[in-house]
Amino acid sequence: MKLLITGANGFVGKNLIIHLGEIDDIEVISFTRENKIDELPHLLNKVDAVIHLAGVNRPKDDYEFQVGNADLTVALCEAVKQQARAIPIVFSSSIQADRNNAYGCSKKAAEDALLSLSEKTGNPVYIFRLANVFGKWCKPNYNSMVATFCHNIIRDIPIQVHDETAEVQLVYVDDVVRMMLECVQDAVNAIRTNKMPPASGFVQAGPVYTKTVGHIAQQLNFFKESRNTLISERVGTGFTRKLYSTYVSYLPTDKFTYSVPKYGDERGVFVEMLKTPDAGQFSYFTAHSGITRGGHYHHTKTEKFLVIKGKACFGFRHMVTDEFYELFTDGENPEIVETVPGWSHDITNVGDDEMVVMLWANEIFDRENPDTYASPVAQPRELKK
Incomplete structure (x- = not known):
């Protein structure tokens, strides 16, 4: 299978690329900030599917939302039309797509462009409205509370919690990657066997966890303290397992080890x-x-x-x-x-x-x-x- 991955150098993209490398007979074509939009028609040549992760979420000017989210997606849709064949597209949207802010509106415009493509051409489109994605390799002090908390707590840097009771929705990056790959594989396999691919529309990206900011901060501090108490949290299942894995991924090399009493x-x-x-x-x-x-x-x-x-x-x-x-x-x-x-x-x-x-x-x-x-x-x- 040949896949075009836009935003391949981003947080989700890095995790996705590693997972794809574990699968036989997968060829990845990457589209990054180094590429230009007019390269899309050429990059789509013989591609079986697209996982569209590229986007803008922390611009210097709100206008960049329109260019990096909506306009790029419209250009992708036009390039797919030129191929005159079905190319399943998985799109990483945001739960903010239904909110009246510049970022949300740009994501909603991108969704609309993809749904219009599907309606007019029958091209399969699968939209993941992602909550806050957490996991390894997410950039701290950028747009992820979990990444910032992990990075700071490990390094004894104070964290800022404005409202401990505020709730956030979170999805784990490995769950997102798994669901996206399943979606792509099902659609491509259906097309290859002349069957109808799964219906276009919105797809749930694995379990969504609703937690308070205070709970997350407390749990991360427990992880840190466990090196002193030797008491491990219940890190074998569910959200705590995924949060602990994320926390450990932010350890600098000089903290890979710790001493215990003898x-x-x-x-x-x-x-x-x-x-x-x-x-x-x-x-x-x-x-x-x-x-x-x-x-x-x-x-x-x-x-x-x-x-x-x-x-x-x-x-x-x-x-x-x-x-x-x-x-x-x-x-x-x-x-x-x-x-x-x-x-x-x-x-x-x-x-x-x-x-x-x-x-x-x-x-x-x-x-x-x-x-x-x-x-x-x-x-x-x-x-x-």
Whole structure:
């Protein structure tokens, strides 16, 4: 498939180009600020579809809205007419197209030109009225609140919040790109197989999130603070996942890493890596040869141990029946060992080298209520190497 991308160097364009590079048999023709409008007829030669992202949103003069949004789109429509064949067009409009301001009016004029083209010629046209798009590579201190907040908060630059309760609508750049590509592929495939392409009109660009400015600022500050508390926000799904990915994308290279506390004694070291609000915490510890760690039980807390280096003997003793059980594991054969409430447990390094063990607990350690009670396993046993 051969695609013409206008505005290829912009925020959405950069993300789109990268995604297109991951698809086989895609040829991209770029139209940028370096190109002239009269080049469009030539660039459209043998193009299968157009994704029209080019536009003006921060001009020095309002007249530039008309030139960069409406006039460019009209010229694109005329160039498509000259091809005398169906060329699906995906257009990135704005939710401001229904507002009576210079930017909104120019976007509405561009929409009207495309819809007129579709009505008169049957050329497929798909309009995305985008809310505030956020994601990696958006320019801060330009026209994106999220980009500016991310950039400033990471760098300890104050942010300005005029109204914490003000609501904004947001869409994530990867969702926008995915929907645009699906739209183009469906239309092109239909044309190639002599079928009717999807009907022209307005298309939803993935989930739209409505959030307050205060909520976004607070969430970004939580992300920053998590490096100190080690408590991660719920970044696995939905809006928070996408906002966190965006936040991290603004890290300068000297902030790609951060230190965590290390607690050491004659037995080895203990390091906490990550804590979660409702799914426990992750850590690791080491033990020198012959060292035993643990020797306690829990009422409710549970843990998972994974020896990733060395050889270990786990000992267990039931707190009521005094039943004893032991098992051996090592880093060469990954095996999760569960601690069971009501059983005292310990772990001994039975190898010659240092042992390294990864540990997950189902709750964040609470010094005021640790649910950890000393009780050595205290069973005579021969530790096997």
